[in-house]
Amino acid sequence: MRFLxxxxxxxxxxxxxxxxxxxxxxxxxxxxxxxxxxxxxxQWEHLFDNCGKSQQSPINILTSKAxxxxxxxxxxxxxxxxxxxxxxxxxxxxxxxxxxxxxxxxIESGGLLGKYKAMQFHFHWGYNEGRGExxxxxxxxxxxxxxxxxxxxxxxxxxxxxxxxxxEALSKNGVAVLGFFIKVGKENRYYKPFIxxxxxxxxxxxxxxxxxxxxxxxxxxxxxxxxxxRYNGSLTTPSCNEGVIWTLFETPIELSLQQIQExxxxxxxxxxxxxxxxxxxxxxxxVGNRVVYKSDSNALLPAGNTLLLIPTATYLTLxxxx
Numbered sequence: 181m182r183f184l185x186x187x188x189x190x191x192x193x194x195x196x197x198x199x200x201x202x203x204x205x206x207x208x209x210x211x212x213x214x215x216x217x218x219x220x221x222x223q224w225e226h227l228f229d230n231c232g233k234s235q236q237s238p239i240n241i242l243t244s245k246a247x248x249x250x251x252x253x254x255x256x257x258x259x260x261x262x263x264x265x266x267x268x269x270x271x272x273x274x275x276x277x278x279x280x281x282x283x284x285x286x287i288e289s290g291g292l293l294g295k296y297k298a299m300q301f302h303f304h305w306g307y308n309e310g311r312g313e314x315x316x317x318x319x320x321x322x323x324x325x326x327x328x329x330x331x332x333x334x335x336x337x338x339x340x341x342x343x344x345x346x347x348e349a350l351s352k353n354g355v356a357v358l359g360f361f362i363k364v365g366k367e368n369r370y371y372k373p374f375i376x377x378x379x380x381x382x383x384x385x386x387x388x389x390x391x392x393x394x395x396x397x398x399x400x401x402x403x404x405x406x407x408x409x410r411y412n413g414s415l416t417t418p419s420c421n422e423g424v425i426w427t428l429f430e431t432p433i434e435l436s437l438q439q440i441q442e443x444x445x446x447x448x449x450x451x452x453x454x455x456x457x458x459x460x461x462x463x464x465x466x467v468g469n470r471v472v473y474k475s476d477s478n479a480l481l482p483a484g485n486t487l488l489l490i491p492t493a494t495y496l497t498l499x500x501x502x
Contacts (some may be wrong), residue, residue: 255290
Protein backbone atom coordinates (compact mmCIF):
# COMPACT_ATOMS: atom_id res chain seq x y z
CA MET A 181 0.00 0.00 0.00
CA ARG A 182 3.02 2.33 0.20
CA PHE A 183 2.65 3.26 -3.44
CA LEU A 184 -0.99 4.22 -2.94
CA UNK A 185 -0.23 6.40 0.08
CA UNK A 186 2.63 8.01 -1.82
CA UNK A 187 0.25 8.98 -4.60
CA UNK A 188 -2.18 10.49 -2.11
CA UNK A 189 0.57 12.56 -0.48
CA UNK A 190 1.77 13.78 -3.85
CA UNK A 191 -1.76 14.83 -4.76
CA UNK A 192 -1.90 17.14 -1.73
CA UNK A 193 0.74 19.30 -3.39
CA UNK A 194 -0.99 19.35 -6.80
CA UNK A 195 -3.77 21.67 -7.98
CA UNK A 196 -7.14 20.16 -7.17
CA UNK A 197 -9.08 18.90 -10.15
CA UNK A 198 -12.75 19.83 -10.15
CA UNK A 199 -15.35 17.09 -10.22
CA UNK A 200 -17.47 16.80 -13.33
CA UNK A 201 -19.90 19.72 -13.64
CA UNK A 202 -18.71 20.95 -10.22
CA UNK A 203 -20.66 18.22 -8.46
CA UNK A 204 -18.99 16.00 -5.90
CA UNK A 205 -18.80 12.40 -7.05
CA UNK A 206 -17.86 9.14 -5.39
CA UNK A 207 -14.53 7.47 -5.97
CA UNK A 208 -11.97 5.12 -4.47
CA UNK A 209 -9.07 6.39 -2.39
CA UNK A 210 -6.71 5.68 -5.28
CA UNK A 211 -8.72 8.10 -7.46
CA UNK A 212 -8.28 11.12 -5.21
CA UNK A 213 -4.93 11.82 -6.84
CA UNK A 214 -6.87 12.44 -10.03
CA UNK A 215 -9.78 14.30 -8.49
CA UNK A 216 -9.33 15.65 -4.99
CA UNK A 217 -12.94 16.83 -4.98
CA UNK A 218 -14.37 13.31 -5.15
CA UNK A 219 -15.56 11.43 -2.10
CA UNK A 220 -13.62 8.27 -1.13
CA UNK A 221 -15.31 5.33 0.67
CA UNK A 222 -15.16 6.80 4.16
CA GLN A 223 -17.11 9.80 2.85
CA TRP A 224 -19.70 8.03 0.72
CA GLU A 225 -22.36 8.33 3.40
CA HIS A 226 -22.22 12.13 2.99
CA LEU A 227 -23.41 11.71 -0.59
CA PHE A 228 -25.58 8.60 -0.18
CA ASP A 229 -27.50 7.93 3.03
CA ASN A 230 -27.57 4.18 2.40
CA CYS A 231 -23.78 4.00 2.64
CA GLY A 232 -23.97 4.87 6.32
CA LYS A 233 -26.53 2.22 7.29
CA SER A 234 -25.90 -0.87 9.40
CA GLN A 235 -26.04 -3.73 6.86
CA GLN A 236 -23.34 -2.72 4.44
CA SER A 237 -20.97 -4.76 2.28
CA PRO A 238 -18.30 -6.01 1.99
CA ILE A 239 -17.48 -7.69 5.30
CA ASN A 240 -14.81 -9.82 6.89
CA ILE A 241 -16.14 -13.34 7.39
CA LEU A 242 -15.02 -15.02 10.59
CA THR A 243 -15.24 -18.73 9.85
CA SER A 244 -15.41 -19.62 13.55
CA LYS A 245 -18.61 -17.60 13.90
CA ALA A 246 -20.33 -18.75 10.70
CA UNK A 247 -23.52 -20.69 11.43
CA UNK A 248 -24.47 -23.83 9.52
CA UNK A 249 -27.81 -23.51 7.75
CA UNK A 250 -29.37 -26.70 6.42
CA UNK A 251 -31.43 -25.09 3.64
CA UNK A 252 -28.34 -23.76 1.85
CA UNK A 253 -28.43 -26.53 -0.73
CA UNK A 254 -26.30 -26.46 -3.91
CA UNK A 255 -27.35 -23.93 -6.53
CA UNK A 256 -29.10 -24.92 -9.72
CA UNK A 257 -27.56 -23.12 -12.69
CA UNK A 258 -29.69 -22.59 -15.79
CA UNK A 259 -27.99 -21.75 -19.09
CA UNK A 260 -24.70 -21.09 -17.32
CA UNK A 261 -23.27 -23.79 -19.57
CA UNK A 262 -24.50 -22.26 -22.85
CA UNK A 263 -23.41 -19.20 -24.75
CA UNK A 264 -25.90 -16.35 -24.79
CA UNK A 265 -27.52 -15.46 -28.11
CA UNK A 266 -26.46 -11.82 -27.84
CA UNK A 267 -22.90 -10.58 -27.80
CA UNK A 268 -21.50 -9.36 -24.50
CA UNK A 269 -21.02 -5.62 -24.04
CA UNK A 270 -17.77 -4.90 -22.18
CA UNK A 271 -17.49 -1.40 -20.71
CA UNK A 272 -15.18 0.74 -18.60
CA UNK A 273 -17.54 2.66 -16.33
CA UNK A 274 -14.80 4.66 -14.61
CA UNK A 275 -14.74 2.39 -11.55
CA UNK A 276 -14.33 -1.14 -12.95
CA UNK A 277 -14.70 -3.22 -16.10
CA UNK A 278 -18.26 -4.49 -16.44
CA UNK A 279 -19.90 -7.00 -18.76
CA UNK A 280 -23.62 -6.62 -19.46
CA UNK A 281 -25.63 -9.83 -19.78
CA UNK A 282 -29.05 -10.53 -21.30
CA UNK A 283 -30.61 -12.27 -18.29
CA UNK A 284 -30.98 -15.66 -19.95
CA UNK A 285 -28.61 -17.36 -17.47
CA UNK A 286 -30.34 -17.97 -14.12
CA ILE A 287 -29.80 -19.40 -10.66
CA GLU A 288 -32.16 -20.95 -8.14
CA SER A 289 -32.02 -23.02 -4.94
CA GLY A 290 -28.96 -22.26 -2.80
CA GLY A 291 -31.32 -20.91 -0.17
CA LEU A 292 -32.91 -18.45 -2.60
CA LEU A 293 -36.65 -18.14 -3.08
CA GLY A 294 -37.40 -18.24 -6.80
CA LYS A 295 -35.17 -17.74 -9.82
CA TYR A 296 -32.68 -14.92 -10.32
CA LYS A 297 -31.33 -13.90 -13.73
CA ALA A 298 -27.75 -12.80 -14.36
CA MET A 299 -27.61 -9.14 -15.46
CA GLN A 300 -23.92 -8.21 -15.31
CA PHE A 301 -20.57 -9.09 -13.84
CA HIS A 302 -17.59 -7.00 -12.83
CA PHE A 303 -14.31 -7.17 -10.92
CA HIS A 304 -12.40 -5.56 -8.06
CA TRP A 305 -8.61 -5.72 -7.75
CA GLY A 306 -5.49 -4.28 -6.12
CA TYR A 307 -2.28 -3.25 -7.84
CA ASN A 308 1.21 -4.45 -8.71
CA GLU A 309 3.65 -4.68 -5.80
CA GLY A 310 7.36 -4.93 -6.53
CA ARG A 311 9.15 -5.22 -9.83
CA GLY A 312 10.63 -7.93 -11.98
CA GLU A 313 10.86 -11.26 -10.20
CA UNK A 314 9.54 -9.64 -7.02
CA UNK A 315 6.37 -8.49 -8.74
CA UNK A 316 3.17 -9.68 -7.05
CA UNK A 317 -0.49 -8.78 -6.79
CA UNK A 318 -1.50 -6.81 -3.72
CA UNK A 319 -4.81 -7.79 -2.07
CA UNK A 320 -7.73 -6.41 -4.04
CA UNK A 321 -10.77 -8.46 -3.06
CA UNK A 322 -13.55 -6.65 -1.24
CA UNK A 323 -14.56 -9.43 1.13
CA UNK A 324 -12.04 -11.18 3.34
CA UNK A 325 -11.97 -14.53 5.13
CA UNK A 326 -10.57 -14.40 8.66
CA UNK A 327 -8.85 -11.16 7.70
CA UNK A 328 -7.20 -12.61 4.60
CA UNK A 329 -7.90 -11.05 1.21
CA UNK A 330 -7.34 -12.33 -2.32
CA UNK A 331 -5.86 -10.63 -5.38
CA UNK A 332 -9.25 -10.00 -7.00
CA UNK A 333 -12.97 -10.59 -6.62
CA UNK A 334 -15.60 -11.32 -9.27
CA UNK A 335 -19.24 -10.32 -8.71
CA UNK A 336 -22.04 -11.75 -10.83
CA UNK A 337 -25.13 -9.61 -10.18
CA UNK A 338 -28.56 -11.25 -10.44
CA UNK A 339 -32.09 -9.97 -9.96
CA UNK A 340 -35.34 -11.84 -9.44
CA UNK A 341 -36.79 -12.89 -12.78
CA UNK A 342 -40.07 -11.14 -11.94
CA UNK A 343 -38.34 -7.74 -12.28
CA UNK A 344 -37.41 -6.04 -15.53
CA UNK A 345 -35.24 -3.31 -14.07
CA UNK A 346 -32.30 -3.58 -11.67
CA UNK A 347 -33.26 -0.38 -9.85
CA GLU A 348 -36.73 -1.76 -9.18
CA ALA A 349 -35.22 -5.02 -7.96
CA LEU A 350 -32.92 -3.12 -5.60
CA SER A 351 -35.85 -1.19 -4.15
CA LYS A 352 -37.68 -4.45 -3.40
CA ASN A 353 -34.84 -6.63 -2.07
CA GLY A 354 -34.71 -8.58 -5.31
CA VAL A 355 -30.96 -8.69 -5.94
CA ALA A 356 -28.56 -11.59 -5.32
CA VAL A 357 -24.81 -11.41 -5.94
CA LEU A 358 -22.48 -14.37 -6.38
CA GLY A 359 -18.98 -13.48 -5.23
CA PHE A 360 -15.85 -15.38 -6.26
CA PHE A 361 -12.36 -14.83 -4.95
CA ILE A 362 -9.53 -14.82 -7.49
CA LYS A 363 -6.01 -15.89 -6.56
CA VAL A 364 -2.70 -15.91 -8.37
CA GLY A 365 -2.09 -19.33 -9.88
CA LYS A 366 -1.88 -20.98 -13.25
CA GLU A 367 -2.99 -19.34 -16.48
CA ASN A 368 -6.72 -19.61 -17.08
CA ARG A 369 -7.39 -20.23 -20.77
CA TYR A 370 -11.11 -19.55 -20.39
CA TYR A 371 -10.42 -15.92 -19.46
CA LYS A 372 -8.21 -15.20 -22.47
CA PRO A 373 -10.99 -13.97 -24.82
CA PHE A 374 -12.31 -11.58 -22.17
CA ILE A 375 -8.94 -10.26 -21.01
CA UNK A 376 -7.94 -9.61 -24.63
CA UNK A 377 -10.83 -7.12 -24.83
CA UNK A 378 -9.41 -4.91 -22.07
CA UNK A 379 -7.33 -3.19 -24.73
CA UNK A 380 -10.58 -1.88 -26.23
CA UNK A 381 -11.98 -0.37 -23.03
CA UNK A 382 -8.91 1.41 -21.73
CA UNK A 383 -10.58 4.65 -20.65
CA UNK A 384 -13.77 5.64 -18.89
CA UNK A 385 -16.74 5.47 -21.26
CA UNK A 386 -15.09 3.03 -23.68
CA UNK A 387 -17.09 -0.05 -24.59
CA UNK A 388 -16.82 -2.92 -27.03
CA UNK A 389 -18.54 -6.18 -27.89
CA UNK A 390 -17.31 -9.73 -27.76
CA UNK A 391 -18.71 -13.15 -28.50
CA UNK A 392 -20.54 -14.45 -25.44
CA UNK A 393 -18.85 -17.12 -23.34
CA UNK A 394 -20.38 -19.74 -21.08
CA UNK A 395 -20.54 -18.25 -17.61
CA UNK A 396 -19.59 -21.53 -15.99
CA UNK A 397 -16.23 -21.37 -17.81
CA UNK A 398 -15.37 -18.29 -15.72
CA UNK A 399 -16.14 -19.80 -12.31
CA UNK A 400 -15.12 -22.98 -10.40
CA UNK A 401 -16.68 -26.32 -11.34
CA UNK A 402 -20.07 -27.29 -9.93
CA UNK A 403 -18.49 -29.68 -7.43
CA UNK A 404 -16.62 -26.70 -5.95
CA UNK A 405 -19.74 -24.54 -5.70
CA UNK A 406 -21.41 -26.42 -2.85
CA UNK A 407 -19.36 -24.65 -0.18
CA UNK A 408 -20.29 -21.04 0.38
CA UNK A 409 -21.13 -18.33 2.89
CA ARG A 410 -24.39 -16.37 2.93
CA TYR A 411 -25.31 -13.06 4.52
CA ASN A 412 -27.55 -10.04 3.92
CA GLY A 413 -25.75 -6.91 2.83
CA SER A 414 -25.65 -4.15 0.27
CA LEU A 415 -24.12 -3.07 -3.00
CA THR A 416 -20.43 -2.33 -2.46
CA THR A 417 -20.66 0.82 -4.56
CA PRO A 418 -22.95 3.83 -4.19
CA SER A 419 -25.74 4.16 -3.69
CA CYS A 420 -25.03 1.17 -1.36
CA ASN A 421 -28.62 -0.16 -1.48
CA GLU A 422 -29.23 -2.75 1.22
CA GLY A 423 -31.33 -5.90 0.95
CA VAL A 424 -28.79 -7.64 -1.31
CA ILE A 425 -28.37 -11.40 -0.76
CA TRP A 426 -24.67 -12.21 -0.80
CA THR A 427 -23.10 -15.59 -1.57
CA LEU A 428 -19.32 -15.95 -1.23
CA PHE A 429 -17.86 -19.20 -2.54
CA GLU A 430 -15.00 -20.86 -0.73
CA THR A 431 -13.10 -22.19 -3.77
CA PRO A 432 -11.25 -19.39 -5.59
CA ILE A 433 -10.75 -18.88 -9.31
CA GLU A 434 -7.16 -19.03 -10.53
CA LEU A 435 -5.60 -16.52 -12.92
CA SER A 436 -1.92 -16.14 -13.67
CA LEU A 437 -0.09 -13.07 -12.36
CA GLN A 438 0.27 -11.86 -15.94
CA GLN A 439 -3.50 -12.14 -16.49
CA ILE A 440 -4.22 -10.21 -13.29
CA GLN A 441 -1.69 -7.54 -14.26
CA GLU A 442 -3.69 -6.89 -17.43
CA UNK A 443 -6.41 -5.26 -15.31
CA UNK A 444 -4.18 -2.61 -13.75
CA UNK A 445 -1.99 -2.01 -16.82
CA UNK A 446 -4.75 -1.75 -19.43
CA UNK A 447 -7.56 0.06 -17.56
CA UNK A 448 -7.74 3.67 -16.39
CA UNK A 449 -10.14 5.59 -14.14
CA UNK A 450 -10.48 8.63 -16.39
CA UNK A 451 -10.83 9.53 -20.03
CA UNK A 452 -7.05 9.60 -20.46
CA UNK A 453 -4.31 7.08 -19.68
CA UNK A 454 -2.97 9.14 -16.79
CA UNK A 455 -4.40 7.32 -13.77
CA UNK A 456 -4.30 3.51 -13.79
CA UNK A 457 -7.39 1.77 -12.40
CA UNK A 458 -6.19 0.09 -9.22
CA UNK A 459 -7.35 -0.58 -5.66
CA UNK A 460 -10.99 -0.30 -6.74
CA UNK A 461 -12.44 -1.92 -3.64
CA UNK A 462 -14.46 -0.72 -0.67
CA UNK A 463 -12.99 -1.48 2.78
CA UNK A 464 -14.85 -4.04 4.88
CA UNK A 465 -17.83 -2.77 6.87
CA UNK A 466 -18.99 -3.70 10.41
CA VAL A 467 -20.91 -6.97 10.56
CA GLY A 468 -22.95 -5.72 13.50
CA ASN A 469 -25.67 -8.11 14.62
CA ARG A 470 -25.89 -9.89 11.29
CA VAL A 471 -25.45 -13.66 11.13
CA VAL A 472 -23.17 -15.17 8.48
CA TYR A 473 -24.28 -18.63 7.42
CA LYS A 474 -22.36 -21.45 5.81
CA SER A 475 -23.67 -24.13 3.51
CA ASP A 476 -22.01 -27.21 5.03
CA SER A 477 -21.17 -27.95 8.64
CA ASN A 478 -18.00 -29.90 7.78
CA ALA A 479 -16.83 -28.77 4.36
CA LEU A 480 -15.77 -25.34 5.60
CA LEU A 481 -13.61 -26.54 8.46
CA PRO A 482 -10.03 -25.22 8.25
CA ALA A 483 -7.72 -27.73 6.59
CA GLY A 484 -5.92 -28.49 9.86
CA ASN A 485 -9.17 -29.31 11.66
CA THR A 486 -10.30 -31.53 8.81
CA LEU A 487 -7.12 -33.55 9.04
CA LEU A 488 -7.56 -33.92 12.78
CA LEU A 489 -10.85 -35.69 12.21
CA ILE A 490 -9.03 -38.74 10.83
CA PRO A 491 -6.80 -39.65 13.78
CA THR A 492 -9.59 -38.73 16.24
CA ALA A 493 -12.03 -41.11 14.54
CA THR A 494 -9.38 -43.84 14.48
CA TYR A 495 -8.69 -43.39 18.19
CA LEU A 496 -12.39 -43.57 19.09
CA THR A 497 -12.79 -46.76 17.05
CA LEU A 498 -9.89 -48.44 18.84
CA UNK A 499 -11.22 -47.28 22.21
CA UNK A 500 -14.64 -48.83 21.54
CA UNK A 501 -13.09 -52.11 20.39
CA UNK A 502 -11.21 -52.36 23.64
